[in-house]
Amino acid sequence: MTVRAIRFFGDPVLKSPAAAIDTIDDGVRSLVRDLLDTVELPGRAGVAAPQIGVGLRAFSYNVDGVIGYILNPRLVEVSGDPALIGEGCLSVPNLWHDTLRHPYARAVGIDLDGNDITLEGEGLMAQALQHECDHLDGILYLDRLSPAERRVAMREVRESSWF
Numbered sequence: 171m172t173v174r175a176i177r178f179f180g181d182p183v184l185k186s187p188a189a190a191i192d193t194i195d196d197g198v199r200s201l202v203r204d205l206l207d208t209v210e211l212p213g214r215a216g217v218a219a220p221q222i223g224v225g226l227r228a229f230s231y232n233v234d235g236v237i238g239y240i241l242n243p244r245l246v247e248v249s250g251d252p253a254l255i256g257e258g259c260l261s262v263p264n265l266w267h268d269t270l271r272h273p274y275a276r277a278v279g280i281d282l283d284g285n286d287i288t289l290e291g292e293g294l295m296a297q298a299l300q301h302e303c304d305h306l307d308g309i310l311y312l313d314r315l316s317p318a319e320r321r322v323a324m325r326e327v328r329e330s331s332w333f
Contacts, residue, residue, distance in 0.1 A: 188226050
């Protein structure tokens with residue numbers, strides 16, 4: 171079991187778009203094992219590869235007792251009226267802010283065998299799909315906050331013990 175350390179706000183890998191996975195090799199298989207091991211810890215709904223320092227398009231999820239992963243995910247559908255929902259991020263610890271998210275999301279990608287897979291859901295799964303796909307595009311949830319809420323969040327970051 172390899173639980174990888176989470177990269178924190180300010181690390182350039184978190185603001186860089188992740189590269190597509192072109193070849194599924196031992197390195198990618200090892201990355202998926204690490205992502206799955208890292209997301210299994212309590213209180214984690216998802217971990218994107220950049221959060222463990224790897225600039226590739228992959229993430230793991232842990233929603234309602236279901237743990238899995240997706241490679242090269244693309245968010246292909248969001249629906250419903252966006253609503254503010256409390257959200258946090260392992261890369262910005264101890265902060266919790268209302269973030270505008272759609273109540274339904276669907277992502278497509280591949281598994282380690284190159285097979286097409288679809289992940290979809292409402293509630294926490296929809297939120298996780300949007301949040302993790304944002305990570306792969308170099309977007310943190312703080313970037314989605316209203317200007318006033320972002321000012322509050324950035325003050326909290328500056329005052330935090332981990333920054």
